[in-house]
Amino acid sequence: MRPSPPEWLIERGLQKTTIVAVxxxxxxxxxxxxxxxxxxxxxxxxxxxxxxxxxxxxxxxxALGFLA
Structure with a gap:
């Protein structure tokens, strides 16, 4: 069985020092x-x-109910 995916992910940039997206x-x-x-x-x-x-x-x- 495959494990279920995580609920939330943060994507980092190529250098892995910046956050690109949620x-x-x-x-x-x-x-x-x-x-x-x-x-x-x-x-x-x-x-x-x-x-x-x-x-x-x-x-x-x-999905999080976040309104900017």
Whole structure:
């Protein structure tokens, strides 16, 4: 059996020092990316509050009820 995907992901840049986007855990655009790290709901919300862009495909801001 495959493990279930994480609930939330943060995608880092190529240098892995900047945060590029917030994603829902099952987002198809980053499923196999080694640049993503699993985060808690609170961490995903914090990133969105810090102006980290939400993925335009999976819309984690909508899933979290975050209105900018």
């Amino acid at each position: 994603h829902v855990g099952g987002c198809w655009t980053v499923r196999k990316s080694s640049r993503c790290i699993e985060v808690s709901q609170a961490q995903a919300l914090h990133a969105l509050r810090q102006q980290v862009p939400a993925c335009t495909r999976c819309r984690p801001d909508s």
